[in-house]
Amino acid sequence: xxxxxxxxxxxxxxxxxxxxxxxxxxxxxxxxxxxxxxxxxxxxxxxxxxxxxxxxxxxxxxxxxxxxxxxxxxxxxxxxxxxxxxxxxxxxxxxxxxxxxxxxxxxxxxxxxxxxxxxxxxxxxxxxxxxxxxxxxxxxxxxxxxxxxxxxxxxxxxxxxxxxxxxxxxxxxxxxxxxxxxxxxxxxxxxxxxxxxxxxxxxxxxxxxxxxxxxxxxxxxxxxxxxxxxxxxxxxxxxxxxx
Ligand code: SAH
Numbered sequence: 224x225x226x227x228x229x230x231x232x233x234x235x236x237x238x239x240x241x242x243x244x245x246x247x248x249x250x251x252x253x254x255x256x257x258x259x260x261x262x263x264x265x266x267x268x269x270x271x272x273x274x275x276x277x278x279x280x281x282x283x284x285x286x287x288x289x290x291x292x293x294x295x296x297x298x299x300x301x302x303x304x305x306x307x308x309x310x311x312x313x314x315x316x317x318x319x320x321x322x323x324x325x326x327x328x329x330x331x332x333x334x335x336x337x338x339x340x341x342x343x344x345x346x347x348x349x350x351x352x353x354x355x356x357x358x359x360x361x362x363x364x365x366x367x368x369x370x371x372x373x374x375x376x377x378x379x380x381x382x383x384x385x386x387x388x389x390x391x392x393x394x395x396x397x398x399x400x401x402x403x404x405x406x407x408x409x410x411x412x413x414x415x416x417x418x419x420x421x422x423x424x425x426x427x428x429x430x431x432x433x434x435x436x437x438x439x440x441x442x443x444x445x446x447x448x449x450x451x452x453x454x455x456x457x458x459x460x461x462x463x464x465x466x
Contacts, residue, residue: 279308302374378461417444
């Protein structure tokens, strides 16, 4: 795990022995399960350390150390797939609550196995579509941090993610490549859902030099009850426009 250890240090994270063991186990299980289930195209040992594990940990750059360690800190990962970025974040912050949300039951089977193997006692899995789960009072507007990687374009993603975020909390979307247009197009969705764009932060790490960004959005107002709209609508008819 040397590549991950070195990279994490550049993010200000010193992984302890327990965390390194957890990442090793996560890697082994990911590659094993991947033979039967389609979980990831990245399976090389070095590559997983960088493109999955370290990349997930870059989310921590969106918050201060104090914010990350505040009591009651909670995270929901929308469309987590094989657990990215949620599980690496929970390995780093084992005391925080983590909800892993995905619409595919197959992914949940793997995730359940992982949280048991890694003994992540504050992690839980929810199977369902964000459009529906976001209307349940148990999950609506309660999370300090909402994260999501590689799920949808930003205008769609904002509608799926911001309803989960508490007022004063943040939504951090991990994005790659040319994102300027996407961010401009999401302005209206951000405002309609009760958010305010805080920052577009470029990841400055030689390990991840292929133009990766964090789109950091503050939740400043409650999300109107009508959002998110019915399953499929945020993808088919995203709220577009702005600036
Ligand atoms: N975040 C992971 C997986 C990305 S693939 C990673 O970066 O590796 C996108 C995942 O989002 C899939 O597992 C898919 O099932 C899930 N997904 C897509 N739309 C969703 C929705 N509306 N609600 C919940 N999960 C969704």
